[in-house]
Amino acid sequence: MEHSATFPFNSNHRDFHLHSRAAITVNNLAFSYGDGTPILQNISCSIPSGSVAIIVGPNGSGKTTFLKALLGLIPPTSGSIEVLGLAPSEARPRVGYVPQRFAIDHTFPITVFEFLRFSHPAVPEERIDEYLEHLGMSAMRTARLGSLSGGQLQRTLVIRSVLHSPEILFLDEPASGIDIGGEQTFYDLILHLHKEHANTIVMVSHEIDIVARFADTVLCLNKTLVCHGAPIDVLTPQTLQQLYGKDVSLYQHQEKS
Amino acid sequence: MDIFTAFQLPFLQKALFAGLALGLILPFLGVFVTLRNMSFFGDGVAHASLAGVALGVLSGADPFLSAVGVGILVGIVIYLLEHKTILAPDALIGVLFTTAFSVGLVLLSLQRGYQPELMSFLFGNILTINSYDLLVITIFSGLIFVILAFTRRQLTMLALDKESAWLSGIRTGLFDFFFYIILSVTIVLGIKLLGIILVSALLVIPPSTAKLLARSLRGMILGSIVGGELAVITGLAVSYLLDFPTGAVIVLSAAAFFFCAILVRACKTF
Numbered sequence: 001m002e003h004s005a006t007f008p009f010n011s012n013h014r015d016f017h018l019h020s021r022a023a024i025t026v027n028n029l030a031f032s033y034g035d036g037t038p039i040l041q042n043i044s045c046s047i048p049s050g051s052v053a054i055i056v057g058p059n060g061s062g063k064t065t066f067l068k069a070l071l072g073l074i075p076p077t078s079g080s081i082e083v084l085g086l087a088p089s090e091a092r093p094r095v096g097y098v099p100q101r102f103a104i105d106h107t108f109p110i111t112v113f114e115f116l117r118f119s120h121p122a123v124p125e126e127r128i129d130e131y132l133e134h135l136g137m138s139a140m141r142t143a144r145l146g147s148l149s150g151g152q153l154q155r156t157l158v159i160r161s162v163l164h165s166p167e168i169l170f171l172d173e174p175a176s177g178i179d180i181g182g183e184q185t186f187y188d189l190i191l192h193l194h195k196e197h198a199n200t201i202v203m204v205s206h207e208i209d210i211v212a213r214f215a216d217t218v219l220c221l222n223k224t225l226v227c228h229g230a231p232i233d234v235l236t237p238q239t240l241q242q243l244y245g246k247d248v249s250l251y252q253h254q255e256k257s
Numbered sequence: 258m259d260i261f262t263a264f265q266l267p268f269l270q271k272a273l274f275a276g277l278a279l280g281l282i283l284p285f286l287g288v289f290v291t292l293r294n295m296s297f298f299g300d301g302v303a304h305a306s307l308a309g310v311a312l313g314v315l316s317g318a319d320p321f322l323s324a325v326g327v328g329i330l331v332g333i334v335i336y337l338l339e340h341k342t343i344l345a346p347d348a349l350i351g352v353l354f355t356t357a358f359s360v361g362l363v364l365l366s367l368q369r370g371y372q373p374e375l376m377s378f379l380f381g382n383i384l385t386i387n388s389y390d391l392l393v394i395t396i397f398s399g400l401i402f403v404i405l406a407f408t409r410r411q412l413t414m415l416a417l418d419k420e421s422a423w424l425s426g427i428r429t430g431l432f433d434f435f436f437y438i439i440l441s442v443t444i445v446l447g448i449k450l451l452g453i454i455l456v457s458a459l460l461v462i463p464p465s466t467a468k469l470l471a472r473s474l475r476g477m478i479l480g481s482i483v484g485g486e487l488a489v490i491t492g493l494a495v496s497y498l499l500d501f502p503t504g505a506v507i508v509l510s511a512a513a514f515f516f517c518a519i520l521v522r523a524c525k526t527f
Binding site: 071073092093095097099102103104105107108109110111114115118119120121142144 | 292413414416417420421423424426471472473474475476477
């Protein structure tokens with residue numbers, strides 16, 4: 001079965017804040033569960049500061065596990081990770097995270113504002129209100145977190161992830177749960193925040209068009225690092241076939257200015 | 258004697274102050290207990306503390322303090338087994354509390370004759386609280402209230418989502434452990450008021466009542482404390498006037514508020 005698609009590849013529109021300094025350095029990372037089942041093996045890479053790095057790979061390829069290891073949520077079985085020159089757990093105050101799913105008890109009586117306040121006690125209340133307004137969430141300030149729609153919850157999680165001006169923003173399939181119309185707006189918002197704060201973005205995504213449009217660096221993951229580099233070099237039918245095990249054709253087209 | 262004159266009697270004043278102290282911290286802590294679905298933990302630690310009561314009775318030590326010691330120990334064991342085994346918390350609590358309760362019964366059977374302490378610990382008897390008990394309850398309650406007030410954020414984030422809590426800089430393992438200890442101490446303190454059988458009522462009923470009506474976490478905490486204090490005052494007054502068991506009437510008062518909240522919520526929905 002052959003899949004084909006056309007993508008406007010990311011040009012140099014974010015070069016203004018790309019730095020050669022690495023925001024994240026990974027050396028020989030491996031992770032396996034307690035029973036010895038290997039999830040990640042022999043991963044080494046670096047992500048430049050100020051870049052957008054997107055992790056792609058089939059289901060069960062270890063993308064979320066890799067992201068959680070970078071965040072320090074799970075300890076690697078072997079190898080090392082440096083985030084902003086620190087161990088991941090020490091870099092916590094300097095990173096933001098939008099999870100793929102945020103499973104909360106819908107009856108949990110916490111308002112959107114309380115949630116944001118408790119997540120970042122050092123951030124002034126005015127700043128929280130500014131972001132709520134900026135992302136069109138002011139009307140939901142006193143709404144229960146559990147009563148929000150999927151899109152509203154993702155926006156709240158985005159606000160939480162950027163309130164403290166993180167140097168690195170981790171996003172795990174952040175548009176899952178948002179409808180097709182909202183998805184475009186959502187990614188525009190992420191890109192806008194990225195331009196505004198000049199931070200590094202590390203995102204897991206299933207969508208090759210998102211990778212082509214936004215990524216400076218692609219990390220193709222299938223238990224190990226299959227390929228790593230600029231989208232135009234990496235997103236080839238051969239590497240995608242190697243990654244997903246299916247024939248894929250890609251067509252590049254110029255984006256209308 | 259009317260109730261206002263009665264509340265000037267020293268033994269009833271001691272009961273009122275101890276009840277208000279416990280009516281403050283049990284529902285406050287209960288907010289996090291109910292949000293974490295840990296209601297069974299309260300029953301478990303309370304029942305297990307009978308082993309501590311028995312040790313105190315047999316050794317001549319203060320049964321109250323030995324019960325606090327055993328309560329903390331059981332809380333720590335539950336925490337460790339939860340993290341080190343694949344068993345669900347309710348199963349672990351079921352195993353530990355029935356074991357410790359049985360140890361307590363066997364130890365108490367070694368003591369000959371009538372044991373007034375046993376009935377007092379099983380069903381609570383706040384009217385027998387002496388100055389020493391009141392001092393212990395007040396000091397512990399004050400300390401626990403201050404700790405809860407200062408760790409409200411951490412306990413809320415832990416109850417909401419452990420990943421989020423960790424990423425917001427909270428040392429989740431440490432705070433979880435600390436939560437189990439403080440919960441165990443609070444439950445054993447509450448045994449003086451309501452007894453082993455009923456103590457978890459003040460931990461569960463006022464927070465559940467408040468959750469039905471509150472729109473925010475702040476509202477739930479305040480509502481829970483107010484509900485707990487009202488249940489203590491109403492329970493003491495009614496039990497004195499009608500000569501009913503105090504602990505049971507306090508629980509029935511809390512339950513009455515709970516069913517009123519159910520009705521209010523139902524009226525709002527329809």
